[in-house]
Amino acid sequence: MAVTFTVNGRPVTSAAPEGTPLLWVLRExxxxxxxxxxCGAGQCGACMVHxxxxxTFSCLTPVSSVQGKSVTTIEGLSPGRLNALQRAWLAESVPQCGYCQSGQLMSAAALLAANPRPTRAQIRDHMSTNVCRCGTYPRIMRAIERAAREG
Ligand code: FES
Ligand code: FES
Known part of the structure; x- marks a missing residue:
């Protein structure tokens, strides 16, 4: 059965088979x-969306479960301009290979939306869902702190 939802404010309909992960619908x-x-298993955070x-891990989310809901991806995080978090990311030169970075940003954005002044421990705890094989963790920490300060 077709699933209708919004992605970055745009209404979309998918006829993907039931159980298809949202991640595949977004990408393919x-x-x-x-x-x-x-990883496809909720272990790395590369697939994080709102x-x-x-x-939410989009690799573990069946597309059928987002019927009528609003999904935001990295492309819709701050359309047309860089938000404070993205500016901080650039200022701290966070990315290395870049592969994990959209997931990192989506997690960090969710944190600051819920808690605009997180402590270092809260940042570490929240961001523990997201793996970076390049080890950019110190720069991620600094960028989130900068965004909280300057945002
Ligand atoms: S791809 Fe979803 S958590 Fe790794
Ligand atoms: S920047 Fe390479 S995996 Fe994080």
Whole structure:
């Protein structure tokens, strides 16, 4: 059965078979390739998106479960301009290979939306869902702190 939902404010319909992960619909049907496939098992955070404002592993989310809901991907995080978090990311030169970075940003954005002044421990705890094989963790920490300060 077709599933209708919004992605980055745009209404979309997918006829993907039931159980198809949202990640595949985003990447393959909608060509929103900023959301990455890492492990497919909820272990790395590369696939992180927001559903109704809350961060979610899109690799573990059947597309049928987002019927009528609002999904935001990295492409829709701050359309047309860089937000404070993205500016901080650039200022701290966070990315290395870049593969994990959209997931990192989506997790960090969810944190600051819920807690605009997180402590270092809260940042570490929240961001523990996201793996970076390049080890950019210190720069991620600094960028989130900068965004909280300057945002
Ligand atoms: S691809 Fe979803 S958590 Fe790794
Ligand atoms: S920047 Fe390479 S995996 Fe994180």
């Amino acid at each position: 049907e909608l060509k929103l390739t900023g959301t990455k496939y890492g 559903i109704e404002g809350g961060r």
